[in-house]
Amino acid sequence: MKRYLLLIMAIGVLAACKTKKNSGHGGDEPMTREEFRELFPVAALPYKLVSDSLQLKMADSLALDTADVNRFLTDTLTKGDFPKGEKVRLWPLQRMEGNPLDYMVVKAAGRSGTVAYLCFMEKKKGTFVRRIRVADAGRSGVYSSLQIDSRNVLKLSTEVQHGPVRDMQREDFYSVNPDGSTMLIMTNSANLSVPGQIFNPLDTLPRKHRFSADYTSGDMSLVSIRDGEDAKSFQFFITFSKDNGKCKGEVSGVGQYIAGNRGEFRDKETSCGISFQFSSGRVSIREIGGCGAYRGIKCFFEGNFVKKVEKKKKK
Template sequence: MNKLLIAALALGLFASCKSGGKKSGADAITFKEFRQSFADSKLPYKLTPEALNKAAGDSSAIDTALISQFLVDTLAKADFPSRKVSYYPIASFSGDKINYLVIKAADKNSTAAYLCVFDKKDHYLNRIQVAKTGGRENKREYFSIDSKEMLKITTETEVTPGHTATTENFYSVEADGTSSLIMTNSTGEAIPGQLFNPIDTLPKKNKFSADYASGENSIVSIRDGKDAKSFLFFISFAKESGCKGEISGTGRFTAANKGEFQDKDTECGIAFQFSGTKLTIKEIGGCGAYRGVRCLFEGGFTKKK
């Protein structure tokens, strides 16, 4: 075979490899390459509002085709009335049983962040909105995850000018990607005569899900749990003696009209008894970490209309 023929075959092979090799567009990117566009981070991790709002160049934006390919094409549609949403990679880090990507979504009015959850084989499981700023609401959200993979979403709401209420919701993220609310802390400045209910806007389709009051300063708020056997609750009371208490968490129904809460970190336990439009609670464990020393989580409450 002469040298001219060898050169011709070599050129033909090169052209064949070039045309039939790497594909163009979203199909050309593997998930490993997609993940490499995110900043490599480690637990614990925190995203502040300032970091969320940091300007990102158009060159770093993620192609929406990649969002559909590796995540879900409805990632931010429910949270942004405008369809002109741009996505940006923020961070990538690994947990014990699942991996995480933090993705920023923004339009001209507001910015949000989503925690996307994957199994160890890089299969997409779920997404959780964990931060948001801007928009018409007088509030901002941001989040952190500790070394034990406890997710904390903090919401700061300007109730009135100069007065801000802060709510911290703590979640566990399971191996299947689902999340469960564990507890809620309500801190920040309080408005005299005004009670801030951190679970007020959560679903209440269950027949017992409602607000139960006793006077002006005591309330038990019940909301739907993740299944029919569970419920979320928030209890806040202030007695004339000056004794106050506040606790929130997830309870379990133990009978058709009975429920019970057991705190994982303390001996605190609370029993719930539902009867028509009435709710009675009784402390069944030491809940001193959540109330004054001379009062208990107990008493009768009437369902509010």
């Protein structure tokens, strides 16, 4: 009888060893990539992370093991955001399917502040590609938040504390490339702009192509053209304000040169399309698709813009 009892106990111990969940928190075996993924709650797009939510306390038992983060994400996740030697704890906030990459959101908290990172993950293998800081809980009076819409467009919002209130400074919209890099699509700026002047996010980019320049129509309307990755493409930024500010529009992206002096932009996520007609010192634009997502209801991306004379740099 004792022999049978010992045999049953031995089988039970073996079964327990085999079914024991691997963990980076002191487990007998290293955590697998899939187990690391399972630590992140699943969400569906659209997704929003506001700076105030980073202040909420999370259980210590949910914190990620640093060794697991180094192995499955990167050992430089918090580099540049915290003083060297500061102890930083990490928590898994969210996991989402995206396009062209998937997303993991990680909260990082130390003595000097709390931030969040958006990690881009390769879809098939689940390997780490790149990360960007997307939220800040008020270090130096600056608060930043993240939104990802159903089209995988990232919106990073920045606010600055002034006394008891926060002033919205700017909203930057980005698209995500397959290599994890991001491209600025559009910027809505508020207090960072000088009153009566336009903030141009393309201002410092190269303008070697013959059509690359700034074209204006009045004080608050601008078509900015800059060099693309090749001779057949161009980057652009369009902003306008009509009827004393009652109707505004702003859009940016990458267009293609076609047939001589013409260019065209087709938004991959909406029906928006814009035609560009270049001539000597001018550009004319008109909508060739509905661009209501980027402008007011009663106004359109259309009109003639005159090339702005570039100031010669002093030697």
